[in-house]
Amino acid sequence: MKGFLVAEEGALNGLTITLEDSQEWILGRDPDVCFQVLEDPMVSRKHVLIRLQESHFFIENLSATNPATVNGEPLEEALELNDQDLIKIGSTVFRFAHSLNEETPPSFTPTKSPIEDETFDELLSFRSPIETRWLLKVTLGPNTGAEFPLEEGKSYIIGKDQNCSIIFQDLSVSRQHAKLTLNNDETIEIEDMGSKNGVLVNGSLIDQKTPLASQDAVAIGTTTFVVIDRLQERETVYAPIVETVDVAKLAEKEALLQKEAEEKQELAAKKNWKETFIPTRHLFIGCLLLFIMGSSLVAIISLFHEEKIEVVKYDFDKEIRSVLKNFSAVTYNFDKQTGNLFLVGHVMTDVSYQELNYLLRTLPFIQNIEDNVIIDEYVWQNMNALLFKNSEYRSVLISGTEPGKFILRGYVQTPAQLVSLVDYVNINFPYLDRLNNAVVVEDNLNTKIQSQLLEKGYTNVNFQLSNGEIVFSGRLDEKLQKDFNVYLKEVGKNSGIRQVRNFVAMTQETSSRVDLSTRYTVTGISKFGDSNQFILINGKILSIGDLLDGMNITQINRKTVYLDKDGMKYKIDYNLQ
Structure with missing residues (x-):
């Protein structure tokens, strides 16, 4: 059983995909796994899966960033395809058909012939049977080749809004760009609806309603179209009416004239040429003809003294480099003979890609653009969707620093998770040579900071690290506040620390000690001079x-005993009076 996908709109307009000789077909940009490669930057590496089950075709979405739609509805689960369903994959709309020749009985397999091959393309086109007098045909721009039938007595809004009568997929076209009106008196008018780029008719910008004639060129943005009158009158050449000639009479007349001419010639030869009379009228006519011929000759010669027509010469490389100066990651190769431009490289976003194509198409010497430019935005969106599916990698994201350069940022808990993440990225990310790994292992960072606190003697200070945010708490002698603030700045410079929060309480030495007076009782003291020796x-x-x-007893004062253990400070108050 066969199925067919016919591209009717978008970047792949005209492409026909035949589904046969298998049970599953994957469509996308990856040539290694896809049955049909779709050269469209809006298409994912693996975009949709079509399966044949019990003589029914089912479609399933595989793209997380730009899901496919069927008849305008997002494809959330496997769906059976019906005849004439519209499927949008990337920027291309396909029509699904079970058979391209429904008149042929299923049990009969006709032998292909040249005549059938000629009519096969006609069967692929889903054209409307309605024929109207007026036809709008796009001749230049992203929608080149598109045709729209027009009816008299109606008005059509042209733009890129989905509610417009005629929709152009062109970034330089406004949402509601122009209004085309076909009057009942067989006249056509067009007006600008306040668009950004305006409307040009035969190269002139219009600011009010302007009548159109058949074949007038109308430009809106980068799209140019003409309105064609199919009933337009054309000049017809009629053959002249030839009268019937009597051959005998004509021969007799010619013989008579020839005889008279010979007689006149003989008579003239007998006369002296000096005595020959020249009529004044004939002389005047001859002079006039001579004057006209001389004037014409002078006029023709004067044409060769006009100003020389200068041939415009382009510095191709200079013009192209001036356009590409803001796209440093894009390189080119230009064929001066054919006008073909080949591009390769990276741009950050789809907007940059559209801007690049728009600027290049303004160069008059470029006839065709073939590009293999990668849109980095789509690359990291697809990869982030894969990372989000794994709960261990949800704190990790891929982004771009500049065109053609990617960075892997985020946090994992253990070194083992980092090794697993690197293996996962190596399998699924296509541009490893352009990827910088900046993922932080929180266990390693915890060990490092804990060692620093012990080394500097901040034993009463605790911390907690989560997703790059570190929070310090505890108590610290106010004498160490200045040194601790310097240490906090050093912590903030560590790779993986994005924010430092300080909740450490500064206390005096006496108030920061733990009071043990209720647990221990001082009952006696021995002095030597003014100092206490034993207690x-x-x-x-x-x-x-x-x-x-x-x-450890560190100090014995008159009313307080000071002790220290593992960095914690204690005191015992007493009064023996």
Whole structure:
């Protein structure tokens, strides 16, 4: 069983795809896996899948960034295709048909003949049977070749808005660009509807309603069209009426005239040439003819003294480079003999791609543009859609820094996840030589910052790291505030840290200590001079440097004992008076 996809609108207009000799067909831009490669930048690498099941065709969307539609509805799940369904893939609209020749019985397989081959193309075209007197035909621009029948007594809005009567897929055309009116008195008028680029009729910009004649060239943006009158009168050449001639009488008359001429010649020879009389009228006519011939000769000669016509010479490379100066990642090769321009390289967005084509088409010496320019925006959109499907990679994104250069940013928890991510990108990303990996492993960053805090003695400071944001909390002696602020700036310079938040409380040395007075009781003290040497705590005699339940006694004052353990500071207040 066969099926057919016929492109009716868009970049691939005229393409016919035959679905046969298989059960599955993948359509997209990847030549390695696709049954039919669609050369359209709006098409994904693998865009749609068509399957044949029990004599029925089913279509399934494979593109996450630019889903296919069937009859204007987004394709969210597998859908059975019916005859004459309209399928939009990228910027191209295809019509699905079960058979291109429905008059041939299914059980009869006709032998192909040259006549059938000639009519095959006619069967592929889904033309309207309605023939009107007026026809709008696009001769230049993205919609070249498109035809629109026009009816008398109606008005047509031309633009790129979907509600317009005639829709042009052209970025330089306004949403409602112009209004075309066919009056009942067989006249046509066109007017500008406030468009940005205006309307030109035969090269002249119009500012009011302007009548059109058949074959007048109308330009809106980069699109040019003509309105054709199919009933226009054409000059007809009629053959002259030839009268019937009597051959015998004609021969007799010619013989008589010849005889008279011979007699006159003999008579003239006998006369003296000096005595021959020249009529004044004949002399005047001869002089007049001579004057006319002389004047004509002078006029013809004067034509060769007009100003020379200068032939415009173009510096092809200079003109093309001036257009490409803002597209540094695009290179070209121009054939001066044929006017063909070949482009290759990268642009950031689809808008840049459209701008590039528009500027190049303004150069009059370029006849055709063949490009293999990659739109980076579509590349990273497709890859990000794949990364989002894996929960471990949802904090990772691919973007572009400049045309032709990509960067992989984000966060993963462990080194093992980073290795898995690199393998996944190597399989699915087509431009690895242009990719910079800047993914941060949070475990490695946590270990690094923890080591720095211990090294600098900020043992009472804690931190939490999540998706590039680090939050510090805890307590710190106010004497260390200046050094700690310098350290925070150093932390912010680490790769992978996008924001630093500080909630550390600054305290004095005495107020920052943990009070243990309720747990330990001082019952005695021994002095030597003005300083305390020994102290009795919970029945134990201790001195500076001794340990109390693992806490080191660092200082014994008149009313307070200071202790330290693992960076934590403690105190015991007492009063023996």
